[in-house]
Amino acid sequence: xxxxxxxxxxxxxxxxxxxxxxxxxxxxxxxxxxxxxxxxxxxxxxxxxxxxxxxxxxxxxxxxxxxxxxxxxxxxxxxxxxxxxxxxxxxxxxxxxxxxxxxxxxxxxxxxxxxxxxxxxxxxxxxxxxxxxxxxxxxxxxxxxxxxxxxxxxxxxxxxxxxxxxxxxxxxxxxxxxxxxxxxxxxxxxxxxxxxxxxxxxxxxxxxxxxxxxxxxxxxxxxxxxxxxxxxxxxxxxxxxxxxxxxxxxxxxxxxxxxxxxxxxxxxxxxxxxxxxxxxxxxxxxxxxxxxxxxxxxxxxxxxxxxxxxxxxxxxxxxxxxxxxxxxxxxxxxxxxxxxxxxxxxxxxxxxxxxxxxxxxxxxxxxxxxxxxxxxxxxxxxxxxxxxxxxxxxxxxxxxxxxxxxxxxxxxxxxxxxxxxxxxxxxxxxxxxxxxxx
Numbered sequence: 075x076x077x078x079x080x081x082x083x084x085x086x087x088x089x090x091x092x093x094x095x096x097x098x099x100x101x102x103x104x105x106x107x108x109x110x111x112x113x114x115x116x117x118x119x120x121x122x123x124x125x126x127x128x129x130x131x132x133x134x135x136x137x138x139x140x141x142x143x144x145x146x147x148x149x150x151x152x153x154x155x156x157x158x159x160x161x162x163x164x165x166x167x168x169x170x171x172x173x174x175x176x177x178x179x180x181x182x183x184x185x186x187x188x189x190x191x192x193x194x195x196x197x198x199x200x201x202x203x204x205x206x207x208x209x210x211x212x213x214x215x216x217x218x219x220x221x222x223x224x225x226x227x228x229x230x231x232x233x234x235x236x237x238x239x240x241x242x243x244x245x246x247x248x249x250x251x252x253x254x255x256x257x258x259x260x261x262x263x264x265x266x267x268x269x270x271x272x273x274x275x276x277x278x279x280x281x282x283x284x285x286x287x288x289x290x291x292x293x294x295x296x297x298x299x300x301x302x303x304x305x306x307x308x309x310x311x312x313x314x315x316x317x318x319x320x321x322x323x324x325x326x327x328x329x330x331x332x333x334x335x336x337x338x339x340x341x342x343x344x345x346x347x348x349x350x351x352x353x354x355x356x357x358x359x360x361x362x363x364x365x366x367x368x369x370x371x372x373x374x375x376x377x378x379x380x381x382x383x384x385x386x387x388x389x390x391x392x393x394x395x396x397x398x399x400x401x402x403x404x405x406x407x408x409x410x411x412x413x414x415x416x417x418x419x420x421x422x423x424x425x426x427x428x429x430x431x432x433x434x435x436x437x438x439x440x441x442x443x444x445x446x447x448x449x450x451x452x453x454x455x456x457x458x459x460x461x462x463x464x465x466x467x468x469x470x471x472x473x474x475x476x477x478x479x480x481x482x483x484x485x486x487x488x489x490x491x492x493x494x495x496x497x498x499x500x501x502x503x504x505x506x507x508x509x510x511x512x
Contacts, residue, residue: 155278181283327357
């Protein structure tokens with residue numbers, strides 16, 4: 075038999091390889107990465123996968139928006155009832171736990187007390203607000219005329235631009251004068267709908283106050299121990315955020331209204347009380363509400379007190395807004411919302427464009443609750459990465475399932491779990507190494 079020609083592992087005779095094959099083998103031996111085509115292909119596949127996921131999320135959000143729009147007449151009373159419940163729940167809890175009222179009696183006493191307080195406030199302010207509301211709208215329109223004359227005489231802008239801009243603003247004010255004047259709905263059907271919504275909200279608030287404490291344990295039971303624990307924790311955080319926002323926003327708006335109303339009285343601007351009430355309610359629509367209420371106050375002062383009075387009112391509003399933004403809001407809210415002003419502005423704009431005044435009012439609380447869910451998801455991602463696997467659900471408090479697990483305790487537990495996992499891995503590697511040595 076003839077001696078066979080030696081061949082390498084690939085079946086190629088030595089010395090017959092091309093320079094490219096030799097270079098490829100050298101690159102492989104040096105540990106170079108994959109080919110460029112493979113890298114590009116994996117990048118495209120990754121981009122396509124995530125693009126498809128984001129498209130599905132966008133489609134789901136559009137569908138959710140359509141559902142909310144169709145069911146808005148039902149969802150709006152529920153949302154308003156949740157906001158009112160978030161404000162009144164501490165009082166109902168006081169009656170139930172400290173005064174030892176039964177749950178139904180505590181809820182009824184809290185609701186009736188809140189309704190009585192609001193009714194009494196309306197009774198006190200209604201005459202002055204009703205008498206001055208039409209005057210506010212008229213003075214705002216006259217103020218635009220005065221502003222138009224002053225700007226035209228100053229020769230700062232082109233006359234045509236001034237006329238077009240101010241004519242559009244005046245037309246909008248005239249069309250919405252009834253809304254500015256009283257904020258009341260016109261028409262029998264609209265008034266009937268408002269009364270029905272108020273009754274529905276009152277009933278929902280009563281049952282939320284009476285039976286709301288059973289909701290989260292029921293949710294945990296229905297969802298199961300794993301998902302239910304996550305839902306318990308995130309819903310508790312969202313509820314605390316919602317209640318804190320409404321209570322502190324009411325406090326901040328009240329302080330703004332008192333300061334601006336007092337300043338208007340000192341300056342001598344008429345209709346100070348209606349303007350203060352407008353400032354209070356405008357405070358619940360962040361940024362846009364304050365700007366609108368302040369602009370109307372300046373226009374009224376321009377008509378009644380002239381340019382000097384309007385400048386004093388403008389200075390007053392700027393000072394009060396600076397106090398609110400730099401002192402009151404950080405001190406009272408402790409930045410618990412943690413929302414950038416751009417996010418707040420966009421949420422208010424979107425809510426008002428989709429659902430009107432109610433949408434503008436509910437935009438920031440809804441965004442704040444959504445931010446709580448998003449931050450919780452990020453926390454779970456970080457826990458999963460730290461543990462090297464799926465993060466376990468948070469453990470509820472054994473004594474009271476509605477209490478929060480302190481953040482320091484969570485951090486301690488996560489650290490202990492990470493240490494235990496690392497210890498088990500080290501012991502496993504040590505045991506396998508000892509077995510191999512044996």
